[in-house]
Amino acid sequence: MDNKALYNISYGVFMLATKHEGKVNGCITNTCMQVANGPTRVAIACINANYTCELIKKSGIFALSLLDETCDFDTIRHFGMQSGRDVDKFAPGGSFDINTLPADVNQIPYLKEHACSVLSCRVLDSKDLGSHTLFIAEIVDAVLLNDKKPLTYADYQNRVKPRPAAKKEDASDRKIVGWKCRICGYVYEGSELPDDYTCPICKHPKEDFEPVYG
């Protein structure tokens, strides 16, 4: 089985947010598809280790901001490369201030600046698939925000995501003790990362790992 064959599945890029008992959090995902009509249903897959996933299991609601082609790496990094367990991603006074962002019908914040649609959803069913939970949801509300094109996952990989920086010159006298995934933060322990290695959490290839020095 060639894992690269799966990279040809096309996806969008989304900011998935939820709210439970005053806790608000959001993360970046690339999995959403409409799975039924009359009535409309969507399915999303969310990494079980993510705080947003933990909260959705409790709240049963989420807002999916469909990111558009103007979305920058700072937005992806803010929501996708740090955990809501460590920081408040919607902190007042910050770049994504809960008090200035718009909120959907469930009072969940969404992105207006870099998103072309927002889908407000209520979970009807879920299935734990090990690494991820699959949520099947009804659409409570859906709003078209602008006429920009949606950001595709391929476009994110090819255009939005920065190329890994060449750090070897500065680090010639330091010892590599591990490799950290630049996408999700997972750390592989060991000095050499195998060529065919993919992140066990977010499935990204070796090229997305950066060295961790001892």
Place this chain on the structure above:
Amino acid sequence: MDNKALYNISYGVFMLATKHEGKVNGCITNTCMQVANGPTRVAIACINANYTCELIKKSGIFALSLLDETCDFDTIRHFGMQSGRDVDKFAPGGSFDINTLPADVNQIPYLKEHACSVLSCRVLDSKDLGSHTLFIAEIVDAVLLNDKKPLTYADYQNRVKPRPAAKKEDASDRKIVGWKCRICGYVYEGSELPDDYTCPICKHPKEDFEPVYG
């Protein structure tokens, strides 16, 4: 709720095929996403009315050809706009001859010419969502076929799909009795199609319907 907001979800385009007790059939779908890793799982949604869906429920296996950017409208029309209940889409001597197409590990035919990957899958779980059934499957095999870009659903809509032909000149003396969906063949009975009408089967808008004359 604005249905157009949902059009911003990004998809690929796939030829979904299966085989059951000697019956082989395939259709065009746009829904597939990876929903877990370690082990890898994918989910697809399939229209219940489709013959392919009926067969997958019995066979429990399918091959998903991930169509690439070179795919033409003839291929889409062949698999997507006629029913396997009426014609044998893999008929010997035809454009997609079962005897000349490659077959996957489950002996299901796949497209090599216009597909960049093929995923061979075994259904682990399914859920009937009314219009569609959601299948969760394991990947038995995955093969990268070429290095072309996958065809996205947006690209299919904007580039591959022909514009509706202007037929009004020829039809001025004929009476419109219905409207036929050019995507799935569903027929709306009535002379006028409402502006906000969408196909109840495949969800396509009014623009994809052509008049049926009495």
